Amino acid sequence: MKDGSQQRTPIITDKHKEVIWAYVLTLPAFLILLMFHIGPALSSFWYSLTKWNGLTAPEFVGFANFMALMKDGEFLHSVWNTILFVLGAVPLQVILATIFAVLLNMGLKGTGFYRTIYFLPVVTMLIAVGSIFRWLYNSEYGLINYLLGLLHLPQPQWLTDPGLLLFSIIIAEVWHRMGYNLVILLAGLQSIPRSLYEAADIDGASIIQKFFNVTLPLLSPSLFFVIVISLINSFQVFDLIFVMVGEHPSLLNETQSIVYKIYEEGFKFYNMGYAAAQSVVLFLMIFGVTLLQLYYQKKWVHYQ
Amino acid sequence: MRAVPIKSLSVHLVLIIGAIVLMIPFFWMIITSLKTSSEALLIPPTLLPENWQFSNYINVWKESNFVQYYLNTFIVMAVRTGGQFFLCSMAAFAISTMRFPGKNIIFVMMLSVMMFPPQIVMIPVYALMNQINWLDTYYVLTVPMMAGAFGVFLLRQFFLSIPRDLYEAARIDGCSFPRIYWSIYMPLSIPALVSLSIFVILGSWNDFLWPLVMTSSPDMMVLSVAIASFAGEFMTDYPSMMAAALMSVIPLILIYLFFQRYFIEGIALTGVKG
Structure with missing residues (x-):
């Protein structure tokens, strides 16, 4: 052998x-x-199926956490706030980024200079963005209300009016994120062959027609990517809420997001099982929305 | 004939307005950081500081441990970026070129990480780190982020676009696998590697919730956590708050201004390949 x-x-x-x-x-x-x-x-x-403080052994409780979540007014509110934030921040940052990308793609002088500036907020730490905007939004001494006053416009309580607070946070988020989307969309626009526009010109297409029939379909893969990334990102909103609202616990109810609830339950109260259940809900929401988008992309995204 | 200049003029106008709106927060941060705290609260506000209070910066520097925050932030950023640079590219190389059992399962499992928001892993990781005594150390801030699903995916896409003939020819010449990886695939993938590095640098620089939860001692604070605690501490001392904010954003802004082509092309590439 x-x-x-x-x-x-x-x-x-x-x-x-x-x-x-x-x-x-x-x-x-x-x-x-x-x-x-x-x-x-x-x-x-x-x-998420246990009662657990993070130290002792988790105790199996079945779906009790999820049952409790469905009756937890604060949590439901945080889900609603997160959805409102996504519905506000995503369209705003994608539409603005698309507009500015199209303008930057017109081949004017100074395009590089504008692009440098538009991307600058992206490299600015989000927590710092929050503290800068907190100052800009200050209702008595803030620059924004001063400028509004010069124009004889109403001077709202950006950070203390519960109805406005979420919108104020959305503006700061859009300021920070637009440039990221813009750079990706601009690269998408630059990959569209000029010859298509020349062909459209020969057919006598107007600027608007060219945008909707040439630009938009060919930009759709980049747009799709930008929307997916922005959505996933917006569902996880936390940093801005932490700096801009964190000091006003009374207002947190109106603005806190799912991630904020996870942070609070898990790492302030050490209800780890309950917080895990919340994170599962967040996952399911992001997962569901992403699946929906993958499904619907066939209808509007054109890959060459 | 005059229609063209007017059109481009109006485009410039829109672009300039956009740029000004985006720059105002920076401008106001800098101006406020150089005022006295009473001047900051003047109505109407002064456009430029009456006497420039550079001492605000000195005070913030003295009252806090900025050297430590910078150091921590850079260490975390460097280790994460270096880790992803090597580990993601190694894995991507094997997955895109080599044959081995379990390859598809490993790749799909890696990709599945992209579905999970970081918050869903935070709680179990916290418990795990607590058990192995990694909480409040550099390990917890770096090791879990030394590899990433996105990095593996991005580099795999890039490696797949490199002609297979190169690989075959190198094999026939007796070139070892690590050699092919290091001397052929890596040099040909510099744009993708830059792109991944920028992506990781941005993520690491902005990272807040993870260090907030996983560290507790002042010595382990990264800039984002430090600024958040200032924002609570300085409440109404806006000049100090703005000075601290400026000190925390300036390093990456400078790096960006020096290497902006890489930043912009890198991020653009994540959109094309992602």
Whole structure:
């Protein structure tokens, strides 16, 4: 029997080497993702079915957390606030980014200069953006109300009027995020062949017709990407609420988002099981919206 | 014939208004940071400070530990970016070029991470970190983000566009796998690697909730957490708050202004390949 094994080809063949190297190259990233992302995400589903303070052993309670969530007025409010925030922030930042991208794509002088400025808010830390806007919004001493006063316009209580607060936060978010979308959309516009516009010109198409029949369909993959990213991002709104409203606990109810609730329940009150259930709801919402978009993209996104 | 200049003039006008609106918060942050706290509350506000209070910066610097915040933020950023640069590209190389059992499962599992918002992993990770005593250390701020699903996906897309012939030819010449990875695929993928790095740098710089939850001691504070705590502390001392805000945003803004082509092309590429 020993003789038989000696006649074999080398024990480690090229194919083996390939497999070994493939694992060596893949495993570091895979293990990190498995240990700190995939595993924890899955265990969140389990924790959402437990009562747990993060220290002692979790106690299985079935769907009790989800039942409680459905009756938890504060949580339902935070879901509603998050939806309102998404509905306000996403269209606003995508539409503005599209308009400015189209204008920047007209090939005027100074395009690079404008692009530099428009992207500047993106590299500005969001927490700092929040504290700058808190100052700008100050109802007595803030610059915004001063400028509105010069124009004899009403000077609203940006940060203390519960009906307005969410809108104020949306403006700050759009200020921060627009440039990101703009840069992606601009790259999409620049990849549209000029010849298509020339053909449209020969057919006598107006600017508006060219926008809707040439630009928009060919920009749709970039637009789709930008919308998906903005939506996912907006569903996770937290930082701005933390700096702009955090000091007014009485107003938090009107503005707090799902992530804010997760933070509060999980890391202030240590209701980890309950917070896990909230994070599962957030996941399901983002997942659902993303699936819907993937489904509907066939109807409006044109890949060449 | 005059229609064209008027049209481009009106476009310029819109673009300039947009630029001014975007610049006002920066301008006002800088101006306010150089006023005395009583001047900041003047109505009507002064457009330029009456006497420039550079001392605001000195006070903020003295009252807090900015050196430590800068250091922490840069360490976290560098380790995350370096980690993703190497680990994501290694994994992407194997997945896009090599044959090995379990490849598809591993890739799909990695991609699934993109579906999960970071908040869903936060609670179990917190408990895990608590058990292994990693809370309030650099490990918790860096190790989980040293690999990312997006990075693997982006680089895989890029690697797939590199002609397979190069790989085959190198194999025939007896080139080892790590050599092919390092000497052929990496140099050919610089745009994608820059893109990933910018993406990670931006994410790391802005990261707030994770360090807020996972660290607690002042020595572990990153800039975002420090600024948030200032915003609570300085409440009405707006000049100090603006000075602190400026100090926290200026490093990345400078880096951006020096390397802006990479930032803009990098982010644009995430849209094309993502």
